[in-house]
Amino acid sequence: MAFQVDRVIVRQIRMPLVHPFETSFGRTQQRDIVLVEAVAGDISGYGEVTAGENPFYNEEWTGSVWPLLIDYVVPRILDHKFESPLDIAPRTKYIRGHLMARGGVETAVWDLYARLHNEPLWTTIGGGARQEIPCGVSIGIQDSIDVLIEKIAHELSAGYQRIKIKIKPGWDIDVVREVRRNFPAIKLMVDANSAYTLNDVDHLRKLDDFYLMMIEQPLAYDDILDHAVLQAAIQTPVCLDECIRSARHAEQAIRVKACQIINIKLGRVGGFAEAKRIHDVCQQNGIPVWCGGMLESGIGRAHNVALATLPDFVLPGDISASKRYWERDIIHPAVEITRNGAVNVPNGAGLGYDVDVDYVESLTIRKERLEPELPLQSS
Numbered sequence: 001m002a003f004q005v006d007r008v009i010v011r012q013i014r015m016p017l018v019h020p021f022e023t024s025f026g027r028t029q030q031r032d033i034v035l036v037e038a039v040a041g042d043i044s045g046y047g048e049v050t051a052g053e054n055p056f057y058n059e060e061w062t063g064s065v066w067p068l069l070i071d072y073v074v075p076r077i078l079d080h081k082f083e084s085p086l087d088i089a090p091r092t093k094y095i096r097g098h099l100m101a102r103g104g105v106e107t108a109v110w111d112l113y114a115r116l117h118n119e120p121l122w123t124t125i126g127g128g129a130r131q132e133i134p135c136g137v138s139i140g141i142q143d144s145i146d147v148l149i150e151k152i153a154h155e156l157s158a159g160y161q162r163i164k165i166k167i168k169p170g171w172d173i174d175v176v177r178e179v180r181r182n183f184p185a186i187k188l189m190v191d192a193n194s195a196y197t198l199n200d201v202d203h204l205r206k207l208d209d210f211y212l213m214m215i216e217q218p219l220a221y222d223d224i225l226d227h228a229v230l231q232a233a234i235q236t237p238v239c240l241d242e243c244i245r246s247a248r249h250a251e252q253a254i255r256v257k258a259c260q261i262i263n264i265k266l267g268r269v270g271g272f273a274e275a276k277r278i279h280d281v282c283q284q285n286g287i288p289v290w291c292g293g294m295l296e297s298g299i300g301r302a303h304n305v306a307l308a309t310l311p312d313f314v315l316p317g318d319i320s321a322s323k324r325y326w327e328r329d330i331i332h333p334a335v336e337i338t339r340n341g342a343v344n345v346p347n348g349a350g351l352g353y354d355v356d357v358d359y360v361e362s363l364t365i366r367k368e369r370l371e372p373e374l375p376l377q378s379s
C-alpha cells in the first residue's frame with residue numbers, strides 16, 4: 001500500500017540524566033535529543049536522532065543534525081510517495097554521511113508505516129525471533145573502583161545479564177582485575193570507544209587473563225585494518241561499534257578478521273534498512289550481533305527493542321530500563337526489566353509504547369514543522 005508523509009515535526013528536547021555518564025571521550029550530564037515525528041493523516045510515527053551533544057562519539061552532534069534534517073533529509077521524503085519504508089533510506093543516499101540524522105527520519109517512517117498497518121514494528125521489520133530481549137548495562141567511568149564495584153552489584157541484583165564497563169588508558173587493566181576478583185562468573189565486557197592504538201597491543205593483551213566476552217572498539221573510530229592486527233594478537237574477541245556504518249563495512253571487517261562480534265546501532269548505520277543488511281551479513285558469516293545504545297529516550301529505546309527481535313541478536317544488548325537514565329521517560333509505559341534481566345517485547349502497533357506528547361512538548365526547546373512545498377499530485 002503506497003503511502004506518503006504529510007508533514008514532519010522536528011524538535012529538540014532537553015532531559016537531565018539521572019546520573020552523569022562518562023566514556024573515554026567525555027562526560028554527559030544532560031541530553032539534548034532531536035526527535036522526528038512523521039505524520040500521515042492523523043497517525044504519527046516517531047524516530048530519535050541518536051547523535052550526542054558533541055561530535056565526540058562520531059562527527060554528528062545535536063547542532064549538526066538540525067540543519068541536516070531541515071535542509072536536506074526531510075524535504076526529500078516529503079516530496080514523494082513510497083511503497084515501503086525500505087524506500088526511505090535510498091531517498092537520502094545522495095547525502096554523504098550524516099547517518100544519525102538520516103536514521104532519525106527513517107526510523108520515524110518505519111514506526112509510522114507499522115502504525116498505519118496496525119502492526120507491531122518488530123513485525124514490519126521482519127523480526128519476532130524472540131519475545132524477550134536479553135539485557136545488559138553499560139557502566140561509565142567512575143571516580144573509584146569501589147564505586148564501580150558497588151554499581152555493578154546494584155545492576156546484577158536488578159537482574160541484568162551482562163556488565164559492560166567503559167575503559168580508557170589509566171582506567172583499564174587494574175579496574176578489570178578488581179571487577180573480576182569481585183565477580184568471578186559474570187558475563188563481563190569492556191568498551192574503549194577508540195581510546196587505544198596499535199602501540200597498546202601488549203597492554204591490551206593483559207585483558208586476556210580476565211575471560212571477557214569482548215573488547216568493544218579499542219582502536220580508531222574509522223579504522224578496520226588495525227583492528228584485524230589487534231585481533232590476531234589477542235584472545236579477547238574484538239567487537240566493532242563506531243567503525244561499522246554499513247553492510248559493506250561489516251563484510252570487510254569480517255573478511256579481514258577484524259572482529260568476532262558486531263554491535264549494531266540504528267543511528268550509526270542510518271536506520272532499519274541498513275541495520276537489517278548488517279544483521280544479515282553477520283548472520284551469514286556466523287558473527288553474533290547485539291544492539292548498542294546511545295543514552296536514548298524511550299523512543300530510541302523502543303526502536304532498539306524492535307531491532308533486537310531479529311534472529312542474530314543473540315547477545316545481551318545495551319537495552320536497559322528507562323529509570324536507569326530518566327526520572328520520567330517520554331513514553332508510556334516506561335521500559336522495564338524483568339527479574340531475569342530481559343525486556344518483554346510489546347505487542348501494540350508501531351513502537352508498542354505511547355509517546356507522552358504533553359511531556360515531550362514541555363521538554364521542547366526548539367521545534368520546526370515541515371510540509372511539502374507543493375501539495376503532492378495524486379498519481
Ligand code: OSB
Binds near residue numbers: 292295296
Ligand atoms: O559506545 O556504546 C557506546 C553511550 C553513548 C555513546 C556511545 C556508547 C554509549 C554506551 C551507552 O555505551 C549504552 C546505553 O545507552 O545504555
Ligand code: MG
Binds near residue numbers: 191193216242263292
Ligand atoms: Mg560502544
